[in-house]
Amino acid sequence: MVRYGAHAFVWIGDWTPEAGDATIRKAAETGFDFLEIPLLRPETFDAKRHRRTLEEVGLAAVCSLALPRAVHLPENPEGAKRFLLAVLDKLDALGCTYLAGCIGYALGALTGAPPTPQERAQVVDTLGEVAEAAQRRGITLALEACNRYETHLYNTLADTREAVLATGAPNLKLHADTYHMNIEEEGFYTPLVEAADVLDYVHMSESHRGLVGSGTVNWPEVFRGLKDARFSGALVLESFAAINPDIAAATCLWRPTNHPSEVLASRGLAFLKAGAAEVGL
Template sequence: MTMRNKLGLHGFVWEAGWNREQCARAIANTAALGYDLIEACALDPSSIDVDFTRRQLEAAGIGLTFSLGLASDADISSNDDDKTRRGEQTLAEIIAIARDLGATHVCGILYSAFQKYSIPTTAAGVARSVDVVRRIGEKAAASGITLGMEVVNRYETNVLNTASQGVEFCRRVGLANVKVHLDCYHMNIEEADVATAILETGPHLGYFHTGDSNRGYLGSGSIDFSRIFRALVRSGYEGPITFESFSSKVVGQPLEGILGIWRNLWEDGQDLSAHAKQFTEAHLKAAREAITHSQSSLV
């Protein structure tokens, strides 16, 4: 029996924040397109009304994941005790919110600040990050939550830029619920071979983002999605596949500046998201058929 990956949509295709009105619209729009889950940004945990969000999710019948990046003053990869304490407190707060909402995953740049660094990371800083993530991972495990260490490009962290670095970090943490979170937009920048990186991540892969090289419509950029989806299927990956796209029409500052979103590559979030779901389903189907037939031809 073929397993079906749950398909997710990042809330930023609909809204820049998560107040009650934004939350209700984003969840309803995502459910209307048939997605299994919505990924909510938790950069500002105080903006999340837990009871209201729970009611919206239950009414819509979809699941929830969270993503975030730590602020510069909460950088657990620094050698600053105050920053480390603030970062651990932020992560613990998000885990508690995720637990109360039944979220399955908390992903993103959980191991450092979400920023461009001007100097390399240090061994001591990475070791400190590993220790904090291990403690937070134990809290998450108690609530059945998977943590995803998102591997991002060099302009957004100096800690995890390649899949192999992500695997090594998770091995050092040593918890079954602390996984690698890969994103093909970032992999397109940093990896020598994206498909090989996916296969070599193997069982450490716990969450996957789709997004094209221009962060617009899937298939409108330079990424070879056929190879990516074949690698995902061949690896046996059964976790969520979530589409992420940004437009300055929606996100605004500070993300517009951090991510360099200077162009509106789309105006209609509904059309963008409907296309992404169809595109993902078609590529998954093609990948499964290709691998099934290649295996049967060897029998």
Template sequence: MTTDHDAGALDVACHLNVLLADAFSDLVPAALSAVVAAGYRRVVLPPLDPDATDTAHLRDVLAAHDVSPITIAGQAPGADVSSADPQERAAGAAMLRAALDLTVALRGDQMNGVPYGLFGRPAGVTDPAAIERAAVEVGRVADEAADRGVMMTFEVLNRYETSVVNTAAQAMEFVALSGSENLRIHLDTFHMAVEEADLAGAITMAAPKLGHLELGQSGRGMLSTGAVDLEALVRHAFDIGWSGRFGVEAFSRSVLSPFASDMLAIWRSPYLDGVGLAQDAMRVIRRGFASSVEGRRAARLSRVGG
């Protein structure tokens, strides 16, 4: 990846759930227009059922706004790549491949998610054999994804949402277990704030395999307010030479469906204006870039060129 950036060409994705509850709302075109106007190039879609998605329509709406989609892959009871049961493991791998097919059909080039086991099982997978089974299956799909032009990542979650991968160090171990040269890590600062003693150090550790750095504030609200200095972390990412994709994520009960709110333990509404949050987040990212070595260099070059 190149490290030649300017503030207008930053590769940033906004999670659609920042603005809307689902990808089938009549308000999707307006939401996409708003995030594009704010400077985003991609949108992270909420989990979709491939069999229930009007793929052609969604693809056309995204294309009309020149927005690239990032999909989310996951597992379900009876379909779990960490299982010792070969049939259940095969069903889990099939779910991942169905999500990959959907990604390709939507003309996306990135698939995020929690592909290594069931979401929301704090006591879940701690058996090293189960973790290795999951890693191998996920690695196989990641290689298939790469062959089809898609980067597959796996999200590192906090201890209350998974017991498989909670830290950058564990994520690097998971990649090694997978045997894949193509599997990439998805770090999320919201989860990192729970698990990592040194957030900047965790980014540095994961950087060789880091595909997606998602920015989420401690209270799930505005990125410019909260316990995490996101501007400093953006600056750090650029200063260590990382040049992957950033993401913005925030959740509010006033926006999400009751089901999604309950699943994610979003009991409050830390914000009411999703468009305002997306704009605020882009300002944080641009300030972080501008204060980095690369950002200052780009500013100097711009002045000389002007």
């Protein structure tokens, strides 16, 4: 059964204890099944506090991140592994069992050349080790495919699927994002269907990162692809109402969207549910 989530960036750009609790409450009030919490600074994240708030409002959580530049995985595999294992401790404290996002690389860490077999092999080997540790904790991981301007390592669903399968880890899945697909793929339908065996998490994000349905993403093709892929994972509204200081440069987010958070959230959730219902997802 499909679950509907929202990224915290729909409401806030910088996660603090107070803003985080307020966002948890807003996500629950809007009717989402879960909130995606960005662990961009996990060392300062108050997991126990936010677990209490999640339990109070009856909302689930998924965590996501991009590796810090200092532990960009192909350059610093041991550092990346230590970082990710420490993040798993935070997930345990939060009561969260899912970690998605750019878990194999740092955003903006570009070499000026295509990915080498050695770079990709390092990602596969390290994520395989982390996935094994995560599986013992009951945690699922998902590796995101991002556009060429943010990483050179995994831009398409096909390349990312290959990495996921190469680890041999049953708890490592594919994280797709329609914003990145709009840049990198030759369409939406075929990539989604061809990645069906590992596709488990999708950022539903518009071409301009604002209100879904108001840009150039081919949403009928997205929903048709998800239907024929027999998708039963998580559909996550990802709109950026505020600029996050940690990732602004890497993602080139210089200005807020044209709609307030309340509109992005309520109309966005309605859009996703209507699109899914139309294809019988």
